[in-house]
Structures are given as structure tokens and as C-alpha cells.
Amino acid sequence: MxxxxxxxxxxxxxxxxxxxxxxxxxxxxxxxxxxxxxxxLSKRTFYSIMPGEGGVHWSRFHGTEIDYVYPEGLHTIYPWDKMYIYNVRIQEIAPEFDVLTNTGLRIHLLISIRYAPKYKLLGVLHQKVGPDYVNTVIIPEIEAVLREIIGTMGAEEIYTTGRAVIIEAINQAIEQVAQRYINVDDVLIKRIDLPNTVAKAIQYKIEQKHLVEAHKFIVEREKKEADRKRIEGEGIRDQLKIIASALPEGEILKWKGIQATESISKSDNAKVVIVGNGPEGLPIILNTDK
Structure with a gap:
């Protein structure tokens, strides 16, 4: 059992x-x-915002929250909402593109743009422009201004004085970009490349221009030197006329000899001065330096 x-x-x-x-x-x-x-759900609920970042909350029922930017740290939202995280530090891009001059010459530009989104307006930027605001606003705006201003200039003007004009135009573009909730810190022109043949021709023309200016300067300097010598000679002539009228006839050489003797006697060099008793009475000067 x-x-x-x-x-x-x-x-x-x-x-x-x-x-x-x-x-x-x-x-x-x-x-x-x-x-x-x-x-x-945790990936859609918990968001970590790192240093140098800002978050924009999008609610499925209320839309983009534009009056508050989520700072760095851990934040929780409903899983059916979404958090868009932006880099709010100063960033740099270096776009390059080709533009045409007023004669149809192709010029290659390399520029550097430093930018950052306006932190307090991050929600508006997200709502009006979106995360790809660099390619949507910054680059097209500055490129359009550069194309417009360079299209009115010649190759030689760009090569010589064009940078100042281009920078002024870029500053206008920066003001337009600032209206799109973005701060553009600076735009630098790193390089302007012209075709080699055109660049060499412009460089040769500039060198020749400088040579002509140098020649003109030399000629002008020689003319001024000739005028100076002429004026100096006229002064000496007038001086001798005045002295000759004040001295007896034939005494000018004796007077000049006395001046020379006085000047030499004041110098530091060792010498022997013998005052002659001849008809002219001019001194004889012997230098004793070895």
C-alpha cells in the first residue's frame, strides 16, 4: 500500500x-x-544634457516649449514627447566654394565661420529653423552675400584691395544671420585662389607698377636735390657779393684763409699751422697724425 x-x-x-x-x-x-x-521607454524618458549643451522639449500635445531651455543634467519627460539637444558652445566650420567675378572668372574661396546659437532663443530656433541651422541659414546667407559682392568686382581688385570690401559685405551678412537667432562670432577669409595664369599676370603688373613708382620717386628726388643745390649756390653767390662789397679789392681770399685757419685750429686732430707772410698771407697746414 x-x-x-x-x-x-x-x-x-x-x-x-x-x-x-x-x-x-x-x-x-x-x-x-x-x-x-x-x-x-527609458531612452525616450530620461535625457542627459552634457556641459555646453541645451535641451528643447517637444510635447506631442502642446508643441515646442520655446520659453524654457533645459540646462545640463538629467531630465525626464513623457515617453511620447521628445528632447532635442543642441551644442551651445562656439563652433567653427570652414566651407569653401567657387564664385564668379564680373568678367566670369572663377575664384575659389576658403572661409572660416565661428558661430553659436543664442541660448535663450534656442526653442525659437528649433521651431523656426531646426537642428540643421548651419546648412539652412549660416552658410547659404554668407555664401549669397559673397557671390553678390564678388560678382561686381574684377580679379585684380579682389587680389589687391578686395578683402576689405568682402569683409564689409560679410559683416552685413552676419547682421542678417543674427536675425535668425544665431550669433556669428567672426568670419575669416582663409584663402582666395585665382587661376595661376591670372595671378601671375596680376602680380607682374603690380611689380611693374611699383617699379614705375620707384623710378618716378628717384626722378623727383633728383629734381629736388638739383633745386636745393641751385638755391645753395645762389646763397653762396649772394654772400660773396656782400663780403666783396665790404672788403677791399683782393682781400676775399685772405678772409677765407683766416676762416679756414680758425676752423682747423678748433679741431682735435694734431697739426701744425704756419701762417705765411707772402703776398697772399695764406696759412700752410701740416697734419702731424701718422
Whole structure:
């Protein structure tokens, strides 16, 4: 009897284990599905905003939240909403493109643009422009201004004085971009490439121009030197006329000799001065320096 009872008990336990095994697989699948759903929802519920970033919240029922920018840190939202994270630091891009001059000459430009979105207007920027605001606003706006201003200039003007005009035009473009909720810190022209033949021709023309200007300067300098010598000679002539009228006839050489003797005697060089007693009375000067 006891053996029969034991056999019945074993059968009973086996039935329970079989039922548990049969129900374990659906239960395991259920838990896996719950974990997948939680993982999916956590990615859409928890957002970490890092330093130098700002978040814009979009609600499925209320739209973009434009009056508040989410700062750095951990934030939670409803899983059916979305958080757009923007880099609010100063960033740099270096676009390059080809433009045409007023004569149809192709010029290659390489520029550098430093920019950052206006932090307090990040929600408006997201609503009006979107995350791709660099390619939507900044580059097209500045490129359009450059094409317009360079299209009125010649190759030589761009090569020589064109940078100042281009920078002034870029400043106008910056003001237009600022109206789109973006701060453009600076725009630099890194390089302006002209075709080699055109660049060499312009450079040669500039060199020749400088040579002509240098020649004109030399001629002008020589003319001024000639005028100076002429005026100096006229002054000496007038001086001698005045002295000759004040001295007896033939005494000018003696007077000049006395002046020369006085000047030499004041110098630091060693010398011997012998004042002559001849008809002219001019000094004889012997330098004793070795």
C-alpha cells in the first residue's frame, strides 16, 4: 500500500513540474518583453544634457516649449514627447566654394565661420529653423552675400584691395544671420585662389607698377636735390657779393684763409699751422697724425 501511495505522489509531483515547465517559457518571454519595453521607454524618458549643451522639449500635445531651455543634467519627460539637444558652445566650420567675378572668372574661396546659437532663443530656433541651422541659414546667407559682392568686382581688385570690401559685405551678412537667432562670432577669409595664369599676370603688373613708382620717386628726388643745390649756390653767390662789397679789392681770399685757419685750429686732430707772410698771407697746414 505504501508503495502505491508513493507512486501516486510521484506521479502527482511530475504532473506539477510538467505544468510549471510548460508555463515557464511564456512567463520568461513576458519578462523579456517587459524589459525591452522598459529599456525602450527609458531612452525616450530620461535625457542627459552634457556641459555646453541645451535641451528643447517637444510635447506631442502642446508643441515646442520655446520659453524654457533645459540646462545640463538629467531630465525626464513623457515617453511620447521628445528632447532635442543642441551644442551651445562656439563652433567653427570652414566651407569653401567657387564664385564668379564680373568678367566670369572663377575664384575659389576658403572661409572660416565661428558661430553659436543664442541660448535663450534656442526653442525659437528649433521651431523656426531646426537642428540643421548651419546648412539652412549660416552658410547659404554668407555664401549669397559673397557671390553678390564678388560678382561686381574684377580679379585684380579682389587680389589687391578686395578683402576689405568682402569683409564689409560679410559683416552685413552676419547682421542678417543674427536675425535668425544665431550669433556669428567672426568670419575669416582663409584663402582666395585665382587661376595661376591670372595671378601671375596680376602680380607682374603690380611689380611693374611699383617699379614705375620707384623710378618716378628717384626722378623727383633728383629734381629736388638739383633745386636745393641751385638755391645753395645762389646763397653762396649772394654772400660773396656782400663780403666783396665790404672788403677791399683782393682781400676775399685772405678772409677765407683766416676762416679756414680758425676752423682747423678748433679741431682735435694734431697739426701744425704756419701762417705765411707772402703776398697772399695764406696759412700752410701740416697734419702731424701718422
Amino acid at each position: 505504501e508503495k502505491g501511495k508513493r507512486g501516486d505522489n510521484l506521479k502527482f509531483y511530475k504532473k506539477i513540474i510538467t505544468k510549471l515547465k510548460a508555463g515557464a517559457i511564456p512567463l520568461l518571454i513576458f519578462f523579456l518583453m517587459v524589459l525591452i519595453i522598459i529599456s525602450y
